[in-house]
Amino acid sequence: MKKDLLSIDDLTSDEIYLILDTSEAMREIGQRPIKKVPTLRGKTIVNLFYEPSTRTRTSSRSPRSGSAPTR
Numbered sequence: 014m015k016k017d018l019l020s021i022d023d024l025t026s027d028e029i030y031l032i033l034d035t036s037e038a039m040r041e042i043g044q045r046p047i048k049k050v051p052t053l054r055g056k057t058i059v060n061l062f063y064e065p066s067t068r069t070r071t072s073s074r075s076p077r078s079g080s081a082p083t084r
Contacts, residue, residue: 021029042048 018024024032042050
């Protein structure tokens with residue numbers, strides 16, 4: 014599969030089935046009391062955000078004051 018998925022039209026039927034099968038397995042993991050994946054044992058997962066998020070900025074504003082939070 015390609016790195017970026019912009020449209021389902023870009024996928025083969027095998028790739029679509031792979032995504033659906035993977036999502037089913039991940040759903041089962043999400044229903045466990047301990048939600049850990051053995052494949053990731055001993056690894057650190059990090060999300061990096063290089064651009065400011067409009068959603069975060071607007072959702073963290075005070076609803077009463079309408080002002081943005083301080084940085």
